[in-house]
Amino acid sequence: MKEIKRKVNLAMDAVKDVPEPFKMKAFDVILSNLLGEASQQELPPSIHVEARPTEDSEGLPDEVKSLSKIANMETNQLKDVLHFDENEPVFIGRVEGTEADKQIQISRVLLLVMQEVYGNEWVKGSFLWKALEDYGVGSLSNLAANLANQQAEFRAMGQKKGRKYKLTEQGKQIAIESLRQMAG
Numbered sequence: 001m002k003e004i005k006r007k008v009n010l011a012m013d014a015v016k017d018v019p020e021p022f023k024m025k026a027f028d029v030i031l032s033n034l035l036g037e038a039s040q041q042e043l044p045p046s047i048h049v050e051a052r053p054t055e056d057s058e059g060l061p062d063e064v065k066s067l068s069k070i071a072n073m074e075t076n077q078l079k080d081v082l083h084f085d086e087n088e089p090v091f092i093g094r095v096e097g098t099e100a101d102k103q104i105q106i107s108r109v110l111l112l113v114m115q116e117v118y119g120n121e122w123v124k125g126s127f128l129w130k131a132l133e134d135y136g137v138g139s140l141s142n143l144a145a146n147l148a149n150q151q152a153e154f155r156a157m158g159q160k161k162g163r164k165y166k167l168t169e170q171g172k173q174i175a176i177e178s179l180r181q182m183a184g
Contacts, residue, residue: 007034060084063117070116071176077183082113088127089113091135093182099139100146103132105178107147107154111167112175122157122164 014030060075064084068075081093095105107128114120114127129140144163147154153171158164167175 004035010034061117063119067113067116071179073180073183078179081109081179081182084117088118088131091131095182099137100142102135102137103140103143103146104150104153105182106132106135106137107143107165108167108171108175109179109182111154111165112172112179115167115172122166125156125163125165126161128165 010030061084064078065075068078071078081091083090083092089110091106091110093109095102097105110128110131111123114123125144129143132140132143144156147156147165150171153168153174155166155168156163
């Protein structure tokens with residue numbers, strides 16, 4: 001019995017940093033390997049580990065959970081960077097750099113979230129402007145030019161106040177990496 005408990009503790013230690021959607025499966029595999037042919041069902045009831053939703057993912061829409069999987073992050077890490085309102089995200093993370101850098105970094109993340117969570121591939125420039133303004137980013141009169149300078153990441157259509165933006169595939173990958181760094 002002591003040997004089994006020791007192996008369970010080893011398996012729990014091995015998966016402590018594994019993101020939530022994969023933690024139970026990783027635990028099962030590691031524990032099975034440690035126990036040889038024994039499966040978790042053969043363990044005494046006193047040491048069964050019950051799968052249950054984590055507190056940080058309860059009550060969140062499936063699209064937010066899906067984004068956490070795409071970004072390989074836990075949902076509580078996402079909630080450190082974004083607040084998920086009913087119709088749009090609110091950026092609450094930390095960014096550094098020039099005003100142009102902040103505009104680009106935050107716009108990347110907001111466009112990613114609007115696409116993956118809210119289902120909006122094209123996002124109005126006025127939404128980005130307001131979100132950046134609310135966050136306290138300055139020099140917004142240069143937003144269109146700053147995003148245009150990142151043609152590999154952003155696409156635009158329309159003009160002036162009717163302009164809309166979306167991420168390219170490369171922009172999406174960079175946005176995912178930016179999101180991880182902001183949460184880290």
